[in-house]
Every structure is written in structure tokens, then in C-alpha cells.
Amino acid sequence: MNVRIDDRLLKNDSEVRRVGVAISVDHVSRAFDINGRPLAVLHDISLDITAGEFVVIVGASGCGKSTLLRLIAGLDMPNAGAVFVGGSKVVGPGLDRGIVFQDHRLLPWLTAEENVAAALIARGVPKAERLDVARRYLALVGLTGFETAYPSQLSGGMAQRAAIGRALANDPDVLLLDEPLGALDALTRLKLQNEIVRLSAKNPKTIVLVTHDIEEAVFFADRIVVMDAKPGRIRRIIPVDLPRPRDRSSPGFVALRSAVLDEFIDETH
């Protein structure tokens, strides 16, 4: 059986950025002000992610997994520690990272292709070329024929496909997915899971995905990062050696899924 649980937290050395490390989270803490009192959401998190790796962060709600992703995205800043992407410290959002939110967040006043094209605005790409690229990426995510549809005319799954297209449009090194399938129905979710696997095989990227769906984690991950809540910290990192494409009903898959599930059941004791 391929199941191996790695108890050891990854050792980190903040001074040396090893070649091949795409994302390095270095002793990061984040607290929010709740009614004037600081609430620690992340406490001393360290994590290195290799280039091309697919890392899935799982944890109960409130464990700070989305906050960690937002710190990598540069949409939020840590109170202590730092995040490095491609060797340089994250000081804000960048086009080297594409992000997909749980709610598709397509701009409702733009068509599907204009939404994807918006990703190229900051680079100063001329409009015609932007739309060209956008159509290519819409085709890539399977939305040919819906280029001029408004987000309100798209189903939830289609809108999320367009959002993935927008995140890919700059061909970023890193793809950050914040529970991208959490708001979708079960069937659409299965379909899009396969789609994401197809896209990541076709166009390899470093991917960090946040989810609370353990099956999804086992399906995608090279490594699963299990997080604890209050304050959020890394409980365990589980490497997944299952062969790809993964078969959800294979004994290895089932065994690993229940092993990860046990992590959460333990928590209640």
C-alpha cells in the first residue's frame, strides 16, 4: 500500500532559498482584530512548495487555510514572517500568481471573454490581443460558444470555468485555488475536478488548492497539508504517492482517504 503518513513538519531554513522551491512560507503568523481584540488565525506557519507540485490544504473551517492562500496571493499581509514566491518576497498581488475564488467573482458587467481578458490589462496588452488570448483560454476551459455571455447567463460551473480561465490567462507560475468547487453541486464538482487534473497535466504549474473536501484533496494532491484550528497551524503533511490518473475507488485511494479522515476524527477527542 502506498499510504505513508509523514509526522515530521517540513524543516525550513529561511536564509537559503533552495532551487526548485516555488513557494516558501516562512514562520508566518496572522492575527485579525475582532472587536478590538487580536484573534490569531495563523500561528508560525512554515511550508515549502516545490515547483510543479500540487499541494492541497485541508482543515476545518476557521483553521486559516484561506488566509494562508490569501497571504501567498499577496491579498493579505502577515503580521510576522514572510512568504516568498519564485525567490522574492511577496509584498502584494502579482501576475506570477493566478487566483480562483470560491465565488467565481466574474465582474458582472463584463462578458465571459472580457472577464478573462481583464487579466491582461495590467500588462498593457492591447485590447484586440487581450480578447484573442481570452478566447483561447475560454476554449481551453471548455467555454467555446459562451464568449459573449454575461456571468448572470452562465451556470455556476461555467462561471467557475471562466474564472479558472481568467486565472490562467497570464500563464502564471503559481495557481492558487480557494475552495474553487465548494459552491458547486456534486456532479459539476466531479466534472470540474477532472477538468482541473486535465489542465494541470497539459500545462504544469505549481498549484495550491484549499478545500474542506478530503476526497478532493486525495484526488489532486502530491502532498496534503492538514491544518489545525485556533490558532491555525500545520498539523501534518501527508505525501500522496498514488499513481495518476487517480481512481477514486482503488484500495489505495480509499485507504488514504480514510487515513486523512481519521486526522479529523482524532481532533474531536
Next chain:
Amino acid sequence: MARALSIVGIGALLPVVGLSFWEIAARAQWTQSQILVPPSAVFATIVEFWQSGELLSDIVASTCRVLIGFLLGGSLGFVFGITAGLDRRVEAIFAPTFHVLRQIPVIAWLPLLVLLAGFGEGFKILTISIAAFFPIGLNTLDGVKNVSSKYIEVGRALCFSRRQIIARIIWPAALPAIMNGARLSLSRSWMLVVAAELVASTTGIGHRMDWGRQLFQIDVVFMGVLVTGCMGLLIDVAVRGLARRASRWTEQA
């Protein structure tokens, strides 16, 4: 189509019956005919004033006032709403005063404006400007402030500059609210131009109505009611059309 026509037919029933009854009542002199003139007389009056050109010049006079006042007050309100909506410091300084002043019905400023600006054209333009200022100011301020932070975050994630966030996210998101404000501003302007002309004017629809009232010519007064109603409707339809184009995306669902 036939169904649509029959709906229109039913809708016309009430006015037709009402007006016929009114016509008969007036002709049969069931009431003092001086007060309740028959609709046919009102129609004749409209034709007469139209042919003499007086009606058109009244409409033009009132409309010009509304447009000038709306452009002045509306653009000022728009600028206030945008700057206060985008900049917290501007909002902190101006918004409290704005919210206090907007509680006062514009019509209550009429006497004060007459005292300060006299009975001339300036007083009317000023009144209409104030009437136009508040709705568009309020709606622009709210529209800009209420742009969902989620969309702004999309702009940040896509590395938009502040200018790009304003032009490509805040502006389109706030536009429906701004257009709604413009619509309210215009209808308030139209209401206040009539009021200002009733108070002090020698031209305009409001003046024509006041003139009719003083001479007990109720047909002239009803002509005024019809014309103000039609103009109000016209303006509303025009701005609604513009607003719909600006916010096509909100009604697709």
C-alpha cells in the same frame, strides 16, 4: 399582439368613460361650469395656445431652466459623490453636512432663495440646482461606497492600478446607482421648476398655470397639468432608457 391591444383598450376604458362623464356633466351644467370646464374646452385651449406659440415658448422656458439647473447641480452632486465615495477624508469632512442638509425639502429653500437671489432667473436656476444636487449626490456616494470589496479584490489580484480599479471596477459597478440618482434628480428638478415658476416668474409652464389660476381659467390650469405630466413622463422614459443601457448586466439574471 391582439392581447396587447386589448390590454391597452381596457386601460383606455377608465379615462374615456371618466372624461365622457366629465364632458357631459360640464355641458349639462351639473356643477358651476366656471370651475369644471369640459375636456373639449381644455383640448381647444391647448390647440389655441399651441397655435399662438405660447405653449411651446412656455415649455422651452421651463425645460431650459431644468436642463441648466440639472447640469449645474447634478454635476456638482456627481463630483461630490465620486470624491467623497473614493476618499474617506473628503467624506468625513463633507458627508455629515450633506446628510443634514438633504433632510430639508428643497421647496423650503424657496423663500430663502428669493430673499437672497431675488425674483430673477438666478433664483430659479439655483432652486433647480439644489433639487438636482442631492439625489445624484446621495446615489453616487452610496453607489461608489457600496461597490463590493470582492470585486475590488479581483482588481487587486489582477494587479490593476488605482486608476484602473476606479475606471474598470468602481465606475461600472456604481453606474446603475448613479443613473438612478440622475433620474431622481431630473424628476425633482421638474417638480421644483414648476414650484419656482408658480412663486415668481413671467415665463414657463408653472407661470402659465398660476396665470390661469388667478384668472379662474381652469382650462389653462389643466393644460398645465397635462403638459407637466407629459414632460415628466418624457424625461423619465428618456433617462430610464439611458439607465437600462448602462446597467444591462444587472437584469440578465
Next chain:
Amino acid sequence: MQSKGIYLPRGLLLPVAILLAWEVAAHAGRSGGVLIAPLEQIASTAFTLAAGGTMAVDVAATIARVMSGFVLGAVAGLLFGSVIGTSRAADWLASPTFNAVRQVPLTGWIPVAALLFGIGEGAKLSLIALAAFCPVALNTAEGLAGVSQSYRELGRSLNFSGVTSWWRILLPAATPQIFTGLKHGIAFAWIAAIAAELLLTSGPGLGSMIEGGTALFRLDIVMVGVCLIGAFGYAMAVAMERVEARFLRWRN
């Protein structure tokens, strides 16, 4: 801020500046035919009017008018809106006429009211009632017509009669929008009252008060009146919000 010694909330900067400018202009005595009344004179006039009891008479007269006109117009609007909001035939029959009447600006009706009812109480009440009627009727009709089909089906599946269904399901479901209409209604009623008092001056009232002040070139009286109109208009809006909050507790 800290170096200035006194702390002033930024929101007060503008009013203070306006009042200072006003005061300076008043004392500079640069009159364009009218003397700007200094603030202390406005304050003392306010005090005199309050102490003499005329202010209370004017305020009470306007509020009484607004309340009675509003109740008349709102009740009529609720009834009319209920009918055209629930019966399609009534909607087709009466809505076009109603929408046509609605287009005429409030002030456009003032000369009509004056001719039909004179400048007395009847004209004012009818104007106020009309002002309240339109938004209440419109929102009641839209609210009732917009009640979702699933709620209507619930009524049918519970075997409710038409009246029970109206009272137990349609009306409560439409209440939020009806309150929107009532809030607009009270605001318009207040505007209508001031407009009517201003343009059809007779008897006491805040509109008559500022109109009288204008006739006497007494800017102080006008200013006191304007402030009272703003304050009581705001108080009515707040009172309406309170009522709404009580009725719509289920909405949080």
C-alpha cells in the same frame, strides 16, 4: 490635529466654516437689498418664537395636516394598491390612468387644488393625501404582484380562502415593499405640506411661517422655519423607520 490643542471632529469643520462665513457676512453688512441675519439674531428669534408659543402653533398645525393627509392618502393607497396588485382586470383597467396621474409633479397639482378647493384646508389636505397616495399605492401593488409563486402555492396547499391567503400570506410577504412605499409616502407628504403652505398661504404652519418671514424680509424667521422643517421632516422619517423595524422584526 494634535498640535492644535483642541480636537475637532472633521465632520464639524464644514458647518463651523459655513457658520463663521455667515456670521462674518452678516456683520460686514454687505447687503444686496437684504440683510443677512447674524446667528445670534436667528437664535434669539427662535427663542422668542418658541417662548411666544407661535412656533408650537405652526409646528402643530403642519404636523396635524401631514398626519391627517398622510393617513387619508396611505389608506387609500393601500386599498387601491391591494386591488390592482391582486386583480389583473383591475390592474389593466386602472393602472394606466394611475401611472398617467403619477407623472404630474406634485407642484403641478397646486393650482388645480387651489381652484377646486380654494386656499383653505381642503386644498392642502388633498395635496398631502395625493402625495402620500402615489408611492403607497405603487409599492403596495408592486409588492403584492411580486409575491413569489411558491408562497401563493403554499396558501393553496393549506386550503386558505382568498381572504385568508391575502391576509396571512400575500400581505405579510409584501410588507417590506409596502413599508418602502409608506416611507416615501411620509416624506412626500411632508414636502407636499410645506409646498402647499408656502404657495397657498392661509392659517398657521411652517410653510406659512417662512412665507411670512419672506414678506417681512426677516431672514431670521425664514432660517428658523427652514431648520424646523428639516428637523421635523427628519423626525418623521425616523419615526417611520422605527415603526417599520417593529413590524419587520422577522427580517432582522
